[in-house]
Amino acid sequence: MSELRELYQEIVLDHNSRPRNFKEIEDADRVVEGYNPLCGDKIMLYVKFEGDTIADIGFQGTGCAISRASASLMTQQVKGRNVAQAEKLFDRFHEMVTGNVDGDLDFEDLGDLEVMAGVSNFPSRVKCATLSWHSLRSALKSQEAHVTTE
Amino acid sequence: MTTAKPAESPRPSLTSEAPLDVQRVRRDFPILQQQVRGRPLVYLDNAATSQKPHQVIDTLTRYYTKENSNIHRGVHYLSELATTKYEATRSTVKRFINAGEEREIVFVRGTTEGLNLVAQSFGRQRVGEGDEVIISTMEHHSNIVPWQMLCEERGARLRVIPINDDGELLLDEYEKLLSPRTKLVSVVHVSNSLGTINPIKRIIETAHAQGVPVAIDGAQAAPHLRLDVQDLDCDFYTFSGHKLFGPTGIGVLYGKAEHLEAMPPYQGGGDMIKSVTFEKTTYNDLPYKFEAGTPHIAGVIGLGAAIDYVEGIGLDRIGAHESELLRYGIERLSAIDGLKLIGTAGHKASILSFVLDGVHPHDVGSILDGEGIAIRTGHHCTQPVMERFGIAATARASLAFYNTKEEIDALVEGIHHVSEVMG
Numbered sequence: 372m373s374e375l376r377e378l379y380q381e382i383v384l385d386h387n388s389r390p391r392n393f394k395e396i397e398d399a400d401r402v403v404e405g406y407n408p409l410c411g412d413k414i415m416l417y418v419k420f421e422g423d424t425i426a427d428i429g430f431q432g433t434g435c436a437i438s439r440a441s442a443s444l445m446t447q448q449v450k451g452r453n454v455a456q457a458e459k460l461f462d463r464f465h466e467m468v469t470g471n472v473d474g475d476l477d478f479e480d481l482g483d484l485e486v487m488a489g490v491s492n493f494p495s496r497v498k499c500a501t502l503s504w505h506s507l508r509s510a511l512k513s514q515e516a517h518v519t520t521e
Numbered sequence: 522m523t524t525a526k527p528a529e530s531p532r533p534s535l536t537s538e539a540p541l542d543v544q545r546v547r548r549d550f551p552i553l554q555q556q557v558r559g560r561p562l563v564y565l566d567n568a569a570t571s572q573k574p575h576q577v578i579d580t581l582t583r584y585y586t587k588e589n590s591n592i593h594r595g596v597h598y599l600s601e602l603a604t605t606k607y608e609a610t611r612s613t614v615k616r617f618i619n620a621g622e623e624r625e626i627v628f629v630r631g632t633t634e635g636l637n638l639v640a641q642s643f644g645r646q647r648v649g650e651g652d653e654v655i656i657s658t659m660e661h662h663s664n665i666v667p668w669q670m671l672c673e674e675r676g677a678r679l680r681v682i683p684i685n686d687d688g689e690l691l692l693d694e695y696e697k698l699l700s701p702r703t704k705l706v707s708v709v710h711v712s713n714s715l716g717t718i719n720p721i722k723r724i725i726e727t728a729h730a731q732g733v734p735v736a737i738d739g740a741q742a743a744p745h746l747r748l749d750v751q752d753l754d755c756d757f758y759t760f761s762g763h764k765l766f767g768p769t770g771i772g773v774l775y776g777k778a779e780h781l782e783a784m785p786p787y788q789g790g791g792d793m794i795k796s797v798t799f800e801k802t803t804y805n806d807l808p809y810k811f812e813a814g815t816p817h818i819a820g821v822i823g824l825g826a827a828i829d830y831v832e833g834i835g836l837d838r839i840g841a842h843e844s845e846l847l848r849y850g851i852e853r854l855s856a857i858d859g860l861k862l863i864g865t866a867g868h869k870a871s872i873l874s875f876v877l878d879g880v881h882p883h884d885v886g887s888i889l890d891g892e893g894i895a896i897r898t899g900h901h902c903t904q905p906v907m908e909r910f911g912i913a914a915t916a917r918a919s920l921a922f923y924n925t926k927e928e929i930d931a932l933v934e935g936i937h938h939v940s941e942v943m944g
């Protein structure tokens with residue numbers, strides 16, 4: 372049970388019921404659709420740049436609590452960062468949720484994202500937590516406009 | 522609500538009237554004895570795959586320990602033994618589905634392969650440009666995609682029987698879809714995401730009246746209903762061993778001999794030939810024409826043990842127990858605030874698909890898993906069904922004869938817990 376409580380922490384539930392940056396950005400520079408074929412969850416991610424800084428970011432779509440909360444937390448954490456910082460955050464976040472940690476379990480630099488650490492106990496939910504991040508990465512690299520978690 | 526009572530059951534039950542002794546049958550399933558996440562396992566994912574009784578496990582162990590050999594053409598003791606057991610299962614299957622002849626039983630990998638075989642061999646022969654194939658809204662992807670592939674290749678058209686809000690086929694619409702262009706109908710006997718038991722006997726009669734053959738996806742029917750392919754008069758019927766308490770990787774395709782005779786082989790190779798020269802190959806007789814290569818011998822023999830086991834319990838007894846479980850499950854789940862059952866057909870098998878207000882099925886699944894309760898969440902390989910009901914996914918508890926009312930109570934308690942955790 373404690374593992375479950377760790378997964379569904381207050382902050383996670385709060386971001387699920389009141390997702391931040393849950394909006395469409397009409398003049399976004401990048402719009403990416405993320406799709407998790409496992410469950411049919413879909414998100415649209417909107418990113419607006421100023422230089423190589425993420426000036427604004429928003430998302431919309433349906434999904435489980437983990438994917439919604441993760442997307443919401445992500446938008447808060449990457450807004451105002453530049454591409455390189457966001458990429459680094461992606462790597463750290465990925466290490467945390469997959470439990471593939473080299474060295475110390477120190478996620479302080481992840482800020483609020485740390486509340487998603489409980490996902491590592493539920494391998495089947497990693498894709499829920501990383502859907503928005505994969506979409507972001509693709510937006511940063513501006514390759515495809517459609518990503519899946521597969 | 523009437524339940525898993527087979528509409529087509531002309532054969533009398535061989536079993537006595539005594540109800541199923543659940544605690545006793547549970548002891549046959551080693552996996553059910555274990556704890557998961559510190560709780561007794563509550564396994565409610567039987568539509569995905571069923572658990573195996575030790576009778577099946579022991580049969581597999583014995584096969585690999587004492588009987589393993591390649592079948593057919595062997596002159597030595599073990600090969601004869603393995604061949605005899607392999608072919609004995611064919612006879613078991615023939616009896617199980619009341620087929621007319623053993624050569625109408627083809628061993629395949631599972632339902633998916635059975636349907637692909639029908640599409641690629643029978644379908645290709647019959648379906649041409651401008652023709653139509655009829656399926657239904659509630660098909661598993663494995664009864665959609667093979668027909669889509671065929672239709673695309675042939676320039677034919679896929680037509681789809683709609684369903685109502687309870688998840689029942691609209692038979693009037695079906696009759697309207699049938700036309701001289703219809704070359705084949707392929708529908709599911711029991712829906713894996715809704716539980717609906719379709720009136721396939723009537724569907725088959727209607728198609729036959731217009732000379733159209735019918736294939737049936739029996740993946741979810743075989744574990745619950747007494748089958749009689751001669752009474753149904755279906756042209757093809759296919760099911761998977763792993764959903765019937767047998768091994769994975771093995772299944773059955775029944776086809777009427779007249780069709781199988783006329784169909785080209787599905788795969789070429791050893792065992793499916795009589796003689797091969799570079800100029801000409803003569804194909805083997807039925808059913809070997811469709812069993813190219815070394816088959817899943819252990820799987821076939823294990824499937825035989827599974828069918829023996831199920832018949833030993835008796836499908837009527839299984840049906841009665843599951844009907845009562847379903848009735849109880851519907852009663853308890855419907856009483857939960859904010860829970861909506863998806864699939865409320867009047868005639869259905871023990872499958873309970875549901876959505877919870879404000880909670881995504883994935884979260885329901887993880888929280889129940891935390892209590893050792895295994896259900897499935899997602900689209901269940903039936904995305905058109907999800908679309909029909911305007912949802913992305915459901916949570917699904919699917920019951921087998923070894924499930925108990927106490928396990929349904931645990932599920933209900935777990936669902937209440939979901940609401941607590943999710944706030």
Ligand SMILES: Cc1ncc(COP(=O)(O)O)c(C=O)c1O
Pocket residue numbers: 568569630631632633634661663664709711712713738740741761902
């Ligand atoms: C109704 C139905 N048809 C077909 C299949 C496919 O069966 P298999 O994966 O064993 O080939 C399934 C299994 O999920 C099913 O439930």
